[in-house]
Amino acid sequence: MLDVIAIGEVLIDFTPADPTARGNEQFECNPGGAPANVAVSLSQLGVKTAFVSKVGEDRFGSLLHETLLRSGVDVSGLSFTNEANTTLAFVHLDDKGDRSFSFYRKPGADTLLSPQDVPLDRIESCRLFHFGSLSMTHEPARSATRTAVVKAKEAGAMLSYDPNIRFSLWETTESAKQNILWGMKYADILKISEEELSFITGINDIEKGSLALQQQFGITVIVVTLAEKGCYYRLPAHEGYIPGFSVKAVDTTGAGDAFMGCLLFKLLEGGIPLHQITQDQINNALTFANAGGALVTTRKGALQSMPTTDEINKLMESKQLNQDSWRPGFHFSPPSHWLNDPNGLVYYEGEYHLFYQYHPFSTKWGPMHWGHAISPDLIHWQHEPIALFPDEHGAIFSGCCVVDWNNSSGLFNGSHGLVAIFTHADTDPESGQPRQRQSLAYSSDKGRTWHKYAGNPVLAEPGLIDFRDPKVFWHSKSKRWIMAIVAGDHVRFYGSENLREWSLTGEFGQMEGSHDGVWECPDLFELPIDDTGKTKWVLIISIGDNPACPEGSRTQYFIGDFDGQTFINDHAADHVMWLDYGRDNYAGVTWSDIPEQDGRRVMIGWMSNWKYANDTPTESWRGSMTLPRALSLTSREEGVVLIQMPVREIEQLRNESMSWSDVKVTPKTPFTRKISHDLLEIEADMDIGSTDEVHIIMKSTGESETVVGYDPVRQWLFIDRTKSGRHEFHSSFSSKHGAPMAQENGKIKIHIWLDRNAVEVYGNEGLVVLTDQIFPDAPMDTISIQVKSGQVILDSLRMDTLRSIHISKNLTEQTSRRADV
Numbered sequence: 001m002l003d004v005i006a007i008g009e010v011l012i013d014f015t016p017a018d019p020t021a022r023g024n025e026q027f028e029c030n031p032g033g034a035p036a037n038v039a040v041s042l043s044q045l046g047v048k049t050a051f052v053s054k055v056g057e058d059r060f061g062s063l064l065h066e067t068l069l070r071s072g073v074d075v076s077g078l079s080f081t082n083e084a085n086t087t088l089a090f091v092h093l094d095d096k097g098d099r100s101f102s103f104y105r106k107p108g109a110d111t112l113l114s115p116q117d118v119p120l121d122r123i124e125s126c127r128l129f130h131f132g133s134l135s136m137t138h139e140p141a142r143s144a145t146r147t148a149v150v151k152a153k154e155a156g157a158m159l160s161y162d163p164n165i166r167f168s169l170w171e172t173t174e175s176a177k178q179n180i181l182w183g184m185k186y187a188d189i190l191k192i193s194e195e196e197l198s199f200i201t202g203i204n205d206i207e208k209g210s211l212a213l214q215q216q217f218g219i220t221v222i223v224v225t226l227a228e229k230g231c232y233y234r235l236p237a238h239e240g241y242i243p244g245f246s247v248k249a250v251d252t253t254g255a256g257d258a259f260m261g262c263l264l265f266k267l268l269e270g271g272i273p274l275h276q277i278t279q280d281q282i283n284n285a286l287t288f289a290n291a292g293g294a295l296v297t298t299r300k301g302a303l304q305s306m307p308t309t310d311e312i313n314k315l316m317e318s319k320q321l322n323q324d325s326w327r328p329g330f331h332f333s334p335p336s337h338w339l340n341d342p343n344g345l346v347y348y349e350g351e352y353h354l355f356y357q358y359h360p361f362s363t364k365w366g367p368m369h370w371g372h373a374i375s376p377d378l379i380h381w382q383h384e385p386i387a388l389f390p391d392e393h394g395a396i397f398s399g400c401c402v403v404d405w406n407n408s409s410g411l412f413n414g415s416h417g418l419v420a421i422f423t424h425a426d427t428d429p430e431s432g433q434p435r436q437r438q439s440l441a442y443s444s445d446k447g448r449t450w451h452k453y454a455g456n457p458v459l460a461e462p463g464l465i466d467f468r469d470p471k472v473f474w475h476s477k478s479k480r481w482i483m484a485i486v487a488g489d490h491v492r493f494y495g496s497e498n499l500r501e502w503s504l505t506g507e508f509g510q511m512e513g514s515h516d517g518v519w520e521c522p523d524l525f526e527l528p529i530d531d532t533g534k535t536k537w538v539l540i541i542s543i544g545d546n547p548a549c550p551e552g553s554r555t556q557y558f559i560g561d562f563d564g565q566t567f568i569n570d571h572a573a574d575h576v577m578w579l580d581y582g583r584d585n586y587a588g589v590t591w592s593d594i595p596e597q598d599g600r601r602v603m604i605g606w607m608s609n610w611k612y613a614n615d616t617p618t619e620s621w622r623g624s625m626t627l628p629r630a631l632s633l634t635s636r637e638e639g640v641v642l643i644q645m646p647v648r649e650i651e652q653l654r655n656e657s658m659s660w661s662d663v664k665v666t667p668k669t670p671f672t673r674k675i676s677h678d679l680l681e682i683e684a685d686m687d688i689g690s691t692d693e694v695h696i697i698m699k700s701t702g703e704s705e706t707v708v709g710y711d712p713v714r715q716w717l718f719i720d721r722t723k724s725g726r727h728e729f730h731s732s733f734s735s736k737h738g739a740p741m742a743q744e745n746g747k748i749k750i751h752i753w754l755d756r757n758a759v760e761v762y763g764n765e766g767l768v769v770l771t772d773q774i775f776p777d778a779p780m781d782t783i784s785i786q787v788k789s790g791q792v793i794l795d796s797l798r799m800d801t802l803r804s805i806h807i808s809k810n811l812t813e814q815t816s817r818r819a820d821v
C-alpha cells in the first residue's frame, strides 16, 4: 500500500547560474513543481509516495521521469504526451534569494492530464492524498484533479492541500479564487502563505483569517507559513506560533514544499488522528518542518535539494546548542524570542500562572502578546501557548489576573474562573496619538483558553496618553475590586463591583517619590510588619528609562496606608525607596490569590532594563525573569522597609553542598575554590574585621569576572560587572553600582544566586537586593574571596551547586559537573 499520492504540476525550473565567460546569462536546469517536490521530500524521508502528472515526450519529460524515479517516487502515474511540451519555468532571484517566475505553459504537458490518466484504484487505498491548485488552472487537468480529490475523500484518505498561488498561470483572478476555494472543501490539512490567506479570505490578520477558514470549511490543521519567521498553526483546540530557523538562504525555491513534506511525514509517522494531535506533537512536527524548509533554501533548486531526517535533526540540535550559552539554568526565560514584563500573576487550583509581555516574531520589542507558563512550585515552568493575541483594539500590554471566585463578573455561568485585566494599546484614529484602554479576557479552563470580553474596552480615559498596567485585587473591607493603574506621573485607583464597570476613587503620586521616568506597572498590597500584629500597605511603582539617568528603568516602593479610595504615604514626598539596587529588575508585580494558609506575597520582575533591553547579546531569545521572591516588612530606625528573599521552593535545586567556618582571609591568603558547575548559591556570613574592601569574585574559564563586594567605610554593598563579559552592546551596561548596607556588630551577610546570565545578591537577609544580568565569555569556574588589606573572617561559608530547572526534578546532575572541593 502506498502511504501518499500527490497530484499536480511537474516542470523544469531554470534557476540563474553564474554568467558565461562572455557575460551571458545562464540557467541551471532544476526539476521542480510544488506537488512533485512534496512527493520527493516525503520519499526522501522514507514515506512510500507516488506522483500523478503528465510530461511531454521530450528531453525534459524524460529528465523529470528519471529524477523522480531516482528519488524513490513511484512514477507509474506519470504519463507522457506528444500534444504539448513539458512545462518550463524560468526563475529570477533577487538579492535575498526571493523569486519571481516566467512560465512556459501555453499549454504545458501537465495541464493535459485527464481523468482517465488518474489511477483511481490506487488512490482508494492510500493514507494521504496531496494536491495543489495549479493543476486546476486548465482543463482537462482540472477535472482530473477534482476526480482524484473526490475519490480520495470518499475512500477516507487524509487530504492535504497547498494552493500555491501563481496568478500568471490563471486566466482570471476570480477563477483562481473559485478553484482554490473548491479545494478548501476537501482539505484536512491546509498549508497557506500569509498573502494567499489574505487573498482568499480578504482578512489581513492571520489569526482571524485562519479562523474564518476553519469555521467555513472545517479544516482540521491550518498552517500559515511565515518564511524565515516560522509558521502559525490553528487546530480545533489550540493555535500558536512556531519560530523558524535562520540560515543563509541562496534560493528559496521549494522551501514551502519541503516544509509540507516534513509536516506530512511527521503527521503520518505519529499515526495520530488529526483531531487528537496534542500541542507537543504539533510543536514537534512544525519545528521539524520549519527546519526542513530552512535547509532547502541553503542550496539551489528544489526537488534535488530536499533534506534528509539526519540533516534536519542536526540543524535542530545545533540551534539548541546556540541558544544556550546564556540560557538561564534556574531563572524563567521564554522558549524563544522577546520577553518583557511579568503579567497576570495568579495562583489558581494548584497552579501558579506566569504570563508575560511577549513578541513571538522577534527578539526585539514589538506588537505585544501575552506569553504563558504554568508551574506547580514557582520554580519549574511548563511553557503554554500564547494566551492573548493583539486584536482590533490593539496590542496586549501589561496587566494582571484575578480569580473571580463569586462570579461577580457574570462571565462564569455561576461558577468561578480567571479574569485578565490588561491594557489594549493602539493609535487613536482621530488624534493619531497612542491610545491605552483597559480590557478583560476570561478563562473557564484553568487558563488554557482565553476569550476576550465582548464589551472591551471596559475603561478608557480619553484625556490620558499614558494610562496602563492595571493591577486589580479584591478589597474585602469595602467588598469590591480595586484597580491600581498608572497615568504618566501618578497612580489612580478605581473601584468596581463586577470588574466590568469602574469608577475613579483616588489618585496618588504626582509630587511623590521619584519621577525620573514615566510611572509604570503599579502594585498595591498589605503586609504584616514583623510579628507586631500590625500591617502596612506597600505601593510598588516602576519608573521608565530616562536617558539622563545611568540607572535606566528601575522600581521604587512606598509604605503607607490604603483607605479604600487612595494611598496615603507614610513618608515625606521626597523620600525615595528602591526595590533593587541592581540594574536588572523591572516591572515586578506580585501573585494574586495565593491561599491564605500559605500567606505569602510573592513577586517576580523582568530581569532587564529598558536602557539596553533590546540589545543584550542572546540570539534566539531575549529577556528573563528574576527569581520569585517572598516579600515581608520589617521595622527599622528609618521606618518600615521591605525585605525580599527568593521563595523557599528554590532550595529543591540544591545539589552538592560544601561548607566552611572560621576561615581567615587576608591579602596573602585569599579563599579560592575551583568549581565545575556554573549554577551556584553562595552564602557568606562575615566578620568584616579590619579590611577596607572584601570581594567575592566569580571568574570564568575565560577572561570574565563578576565581583560582589562590600566597602565597610562607605557601608556599601556593590556589584562590579565592568569585566563580567559582553558589555559593548550598550555603553551603560559596564558598571559598578551598589546600595547602602549597614554592618551589624561588624558583621554582614551576603547571599548570592549565580546563573549563566545573571547574579542576584541579597544583603543582610534580604534588606538590600541587587540583581544584575551578566554575559560571561565562558562558564564560571572559580570562586575567590579576597581582601586588599587587613582581614575578614568567614564565620560561615556555604556553596551549593544548583540543578537546572530544565532537567527533571528527580535527575541529579552528572557527576562530572560536581563541585571540586
Ligand code: FRU
Binding pocket: 340, 341, 357, 368, 397, 398, 423, 468, 469, 520, 521, 587
Ligand atoms: C513596562 C511597560 C509597560 C507596558 C509594557 C509594554 O516595561 O512599558 O508600561 O505595559 O511594558 O510592553
